[in-house]
Amino acid sequence: MLLLLDKQNNLTPEQAFNTYKENRFAQNSRNQVSFGFTKNTVWGVLPITNSATDSSIQVLKIDNAWLDEIDIYFFKNDQLRRHVALGDSLLFTQRPRDERMPAVAHSFEAGETFVLFRFQSEDPMTIPIYLGNEGAIASYKSENAYFYGALYGSLLILLIYNFVLYFYLKERRYLLYSLYLFAFTAFNFTYTGHGFWVAWSDSIWLQQWVMPTLMFCYIFSGVVFTIEFLNTRVFLPALYSARRKIYFGLLILACVIFLTGSRSVIVMVQLMILTTMSIWMLVIGYFSYKGGNPLAKFFIPAIAMGTGGATISSLATWGVIPYSQWAFRGIEIGMLIEMSLLSISLGFNFKMVQEARKSAETNARLDPLTNLYNRRAFPDLVHPIWLLGKRNKNPMSIILMDLDWFKRINDQFGHTVGDEVLERVSLELKKRLRDSDIPLRWGGEEFLIFLPNTEGGKAKHLAESLRKHFETLSFNKVNKITTSIGVASAFPSQIDLDKLIMRADEALYSAKQKGRNQVVAV
Structure with a gap:
């Protein structure tokens, strides 16, 4: 194709065609679009x-949805035979074909026909032109339909997934990611021509202004998401403190350019902001990673993929690199990878949250000193076994063991030595109990041992062997310790679990009253 730049913007189609006949059009040797x-x-x-001798119907398609004015003139034998006006300065319903991209079919007579194109727009001037028969164009449309179906389907799945996580976890970063994802999807839906095609085909104003508006929404949501996602309150507190100023500054800048600039200025400024934002997101991700944020290791490659794709698309749009379909789709492919990686990172965050919650629940049920279960864990651990024993008519026993004169150990040797004694006692208990037995630190120097499927005689024998074992143990600074033990046994069908604990406590009290260092069973 041969090209001419009309700097005066005043040529008529006849004048432009005559200029071509005078060889004043330049050969597009670099295939610049x-x-x-x-x-x-x-x-x-x-x-x-x-x-051929017969006419041939061919379709001309301009693969750009945001050009304001597209005029196509068909010259035959130096005569203007047909004029078709396209572009989004006209209603979509005025187009000759109901297709997402501007297109027109023409019956080319035998011989040579000259197709004269005129383009003018406030948006970036990208004019990829395709020529083919109906079959080739249908194949091209089908390829695009599959691509955008896969793209929007994937983005929709990610959007729903993260909305569900937000409603389940009530964590803001999932909501902000969903808004960021939605803003990109809406922006993409607009600049690829889908919006004008299916949503606002009867509004030229919306077609020309929705895209720059959604571009700002995409930029703003990306900044907010970055600050919240990377938990800058913890890892970059200075940035977090300045976040409101950043948001307000972006809103003021948007108001200024939207109120004072033309559409081309608005889009140009926002493209520069978008490029700056991409670099800023990478820098923030890097410093967050250096600060120890585990999510940054996902964030950095995700943004790098999105930034890389957007850069390729921008360079192709500006004409810096050769135009191709895949170069133009770079932003979509890059953003899909970015959104997928960010979704994986949020899934990783969900896993960390669940593990932290599980760890917190476990720690709340474990005594940190002895690493035995505490009184809080008792119902969850014992009640299911108690109910099973009740159905199967199995005997159950409880041992309550108290370290004699333990307060004297703390007063004489200090709490550090007292803690060492408690740790040693818990270790010895674990060694001498069955896997099915459940030892717990009941409080202070008192331990409870739940013995499933154990009748009274065996429970008392175990308690006596424990008492003798602790009496013979030697400790570093404490010469020896003794224990008082209460044992209670019963069938679950005969008594409540709480009452069995009370009986064991009464037996322990009786052992202390009788002089300590002995076992009392009831």
């Missing part, structure tokens, strides 16, 4: 030769 932001009118001529 991107001209960036330009106020010039771009003219192009595409000679098409039909060597």
Whole structure:
């Protein structure tokens, strides 16, 4: 195709065609389709030769949804035969074909026909032109339908998944990620022409202003998401303190450019902000990673993929690199990978939260000194076994053991030595009990041992062997310790569990009253 830049923007189609006939159009030897932001009118001529004797119907498609004015003129024998106006300065319903991208079918007569294009737009001037028969265009449309179906389907799944996580966990980062994802999807839906095609086909104003508006929403949601996702309150407190100023600054900047600038200025400024934001997100991710944030190891490669894809698309749009379908789709592919990695990172965060919650629950049920279960864990551990024993008519026993004169040990040797004694006692208990037995630190120097499937005689024998064993043990600074033990046994069908504990406590009290260092069973 041959090109001409009309800097005066005043050529008529006949004048432009005559200029072409005078060989004043330049050969597009580099196959340039991107001209960036330009106020010039771009003219192009595409000679098409039909060597057959019959007419041939071909479809011309301009694969860009945001060009304001597209005029196509068909010249035959130096005469203007047909004019078709496209572009989003016209209602979608005025287009000759109901397709997402501007297109027109034309019956090319035998011989040579000259197709003259005129383009003018406040948005980036990218004019990829495709020519083919209905079958080729249908195949191309099908490929695009599969691509965008997969893209929007994937983004929708990620969106629903993270919304569900937010409603389940009530954690703001899942909501902000969902909003960031939604903002990108809406922005993409607009600049790819889907919005004008299916949502606001009867509104030129919406078509021209929704895209820059959604671009700002995408930028703003990305900044908010980054600050919240990386938990800057902990890892980058200075940034977190300045977050409201950043948000307010972006809103003020948006108001200024939207109220004072043309659409081309608005889009250009926002593209520069978007590029700056991408670099800023990588820098923030790096410093967050250096600060020890585990989520940053997902965030950095995710943003790098999104930034890389957006950069490729931007360079293709500005004409810095050769235009291709995959280069133009770079932002979509990059953002899909970015969103997937971020979703994985949020899944990783969910796992960490669950593990932390589980760890907290476990720690709440464990005595940190002896590493035995505490009184809080008793119902969850024992009640199921108690109910099973009740159905199976199995005997159950409880041992309550108290260290004699333990307060004297703390007063004489200090609490550190007292803690060492408690740790040693818990270790010895674990060694001398069955796997099915459940030892707990009941409080202070008191231990409870639940013995499932154990009748009274065996429980008393175990208690006596424990008493003798502790009496013979030697400790570092404490010469020896003695224990008083109460034992209670019964069938679950005969008594409540709480009453069995009370009986064991009464037996322990009786052992102390009788002089300590002995076992009393009831």
